[in-house]
Amino acid sequence: MMKQSSMAEFLWGHRGRFSYLLIAALLLLFTLLGARELWTQEHRWADIVFGMFYRNDFLHPYLGKLRYYDKPLLSYWFIAAVAKLTGALTTWELRLPSALAGLLALWAVYRLGAKLRDRQLGLLAGWLLLTTFYFVFWARTSSADMLNLTGSVCAVAWYFEKRENAGFFAYFIFFTIVALTALCKGLVGMIVPSIAVLVDMCMQKSWKQHLRPPLFIALIPAMMIYLFPFWASSYFGGESYGQNGLYLVYRENILRYFQPFDHKGPIYTYFLYLPIYLLPWTLFFIPALFTLKSRWKTMSNSSRWIAWTLLLLFLFFTLSGSRRSYYILPIVPFAVLFTADWLLSDAANAVKRRLWSAGWIVTVFLLLFLTLDILQTGYYLVFGPDRFATALKEEAGKIKPWDSWRIVSLDAEAKLSFYLQLPPDYTAYGIKGDRKKQAAEALEKAWPIIKSKPENTIFITRKVYAPALQSILAGYRMVEVSYPFQATFLKEDDINAPVAFMPDNPLV
Known part of the structure; x- marks a missing residue:
């Protein structure tokens, strides 16, 4: 107990400093930030921002070849700004805005807690917050969700x-913080x-204190800040783009809330999540x-304000017709x-709870650092798709420069x-039906390009299609990543592992 008491004193007691929290956050949120491979929806941000640079158009987002204004522009612009500063667009640049937002969220929660109590x-x-698994996960993930969390809590803290x-x-x-937050997610x-x-x-019964002319006057420039990106995307090239950002705000937020068209989770969704x-x-x-x-x-x-706010926020999200796990973030x-307010209460056994929480904070921090920062990094250094991309480019470069090849995706991830840094208009084919049941004849019908075998073309696909x-593809050799013998058992049955078929003679 003496050791835990010292930890509590060091973490939030008289010896506690925000600088200690900041150092811990820098370690946990930024260590090997770009090592993990793209996770599901991260590809959306990667694809859209890459397309913005490719087209030199930062006002009209595309997901591949499709117009995609489902989210406002600001989260893409943050990534683009980082990429412009560093001169590259990698997983590190994609995730940096979320990690920085995580730092800012910690500061805002600290300031809010200090203002509310001490x-x-x-x-x-x-x-x-720093040792909450999903906070760390989303702070190390490229998306608008951590930006949304941060903007919300910053506005309240201010x-x-x-x-x-x-x-x-x-x-x-x-109002500017609120406007910028809404420009990230909605x-x-x-x-x-x-x-x-x-x-x-x-x-506080402070309506009269705030409902004064300065409040309404301040609302005007903030509204202009919010509307500016939508006006710009409509005014500059909006006719050819064909999607209205403000309508999609209505569709993705108001219409989805009252008349959901997807993500129709059950009413108890957030009681679980x-x-x-x-x-x-x-x-x-x-x-x-x-014990409330x-x-x-x-x-x-x-x-009581914390309790009421938590309750009403939970009701707001629960009453929405559209529900997904991470909407609750x-x-x-x-x-x-x-939770922290309860731990610091003067109730019986409060001291014991605080001491236990100190031990848990240190333990969980070390576990999160080990699992999310270190072990994941080691795994993806061996099995990550960047290894496949590097191997394919090296093999293709032995025959002719990489830029002179045409890449065709045959239901590849x-x-x-x-x-592979492919342009947004690269050729990609999908598949219908069970991937495991596709015979050679079915693949020839679904992908006629493999019969014509155009010149200078590399086909990328999944391991499940390799035998067929x-x-x-006679005259082609298969390129895949070889794994260390001691780790092969982890991937030997992975049907989605990437493979490529490359002609030994580029004129084949």
């Missing part, structure tokens, strides 16, 4: 910093901070939730504050286009 709450909430003497500048910054970036602020205004998204701190969150009724009368107004900082294609 720096102890701010530091403890920061450590809990409101609490300035609510006592807010003027035009304070309102302008608040209107949910406006709703989350609005609910949190409205709860506080109701509790909020505890999952809080792991490992669900261990303390659930007891904090169950007995604690209510002795809770401070700030503690913006609630996580408020749930963490709720979409992320390979990023690793070897009988069709």
